[in-house]
Amino acid sequence: MNQSLLSIIAFIGGVCLAIQAGFNTQLGVLVKKPILASISTSISGVLFAFVFVMLFSKDIPNIQTAKQVPWYLWFTGGLFSIIGITLYYFTIPKLGISKMISMGLCGQLVFSVVAGHFGWLDLPLEPITLKKMIGVSAMILGIAFINSN
Structure with a gap:
């Protein structure tokens, strides 16, 4: 893929994250708990990711490959994602x-x-x-x- 196309894709990704932050901030404000909006994002994200894997992935890593990955790599991204997203939902209504x-x-x-x-x-x-x-x-x-x- 050329650099221009990759840059456009990255830009669209940023737009999607800003839209997602706006919607989930509304959810966090309405339920008065930004962490609940983060839970909603995580659960719906898993569901959509699963659908995308089923539609667009040619092969899924086997158990042997999955076992070679250090255990913490399966969880730390989610930890920092939840912290970051929750902080977004907490600060957007204020800033x-x-x-x-x-x-x-x-x-x-x-x-x-x-x-x-x-x-x-x-x-x-x-x-x-x-x-x-x-x-x-x-x-x-x-x-x-x-x-x-």
């Missing part, structure tokens, strides 16, 4: 969606640049360059503008 999403993206960007530089989480090494620093700085400046009155 607004544009402020919360901009701050969330800033956290993702800063962490990803540092994690890539050091190869944390077994990620490919991506050294911090002057271009990356300028880009991160521009994003932080943009976030400051978004969050200013």
Whole structure:
């Protein structure tokens, strides 16, 4: 796949996450428990993922392959997902969606640049360059503008 198409797909993924955050924030506010909205996201996510695997996956890993995966990799993504999503649903009604999403993206960007530089989480090494620093700085400046009155 070429870079342009991958970039468009990534952009659409971000739009989907913002839409999902908006809907589930409404749910969290109505039930007065953001964690219940996170549970709803997780359960419905499992159901939709299962359908997508059945429709689009050519082969499913066998038991032997699944056993080779360290146990914690089956759970830690879900833990951080629930924490992050619940924090989104908690803060969106207080900050607004544009402020919360901009701050969330800033956290993702800063962490990803540092994690890539050091190869944390077994990620490919991506050294911090002057271009990356300028880009991160521009994003932080943009976030400051978004969050200013």
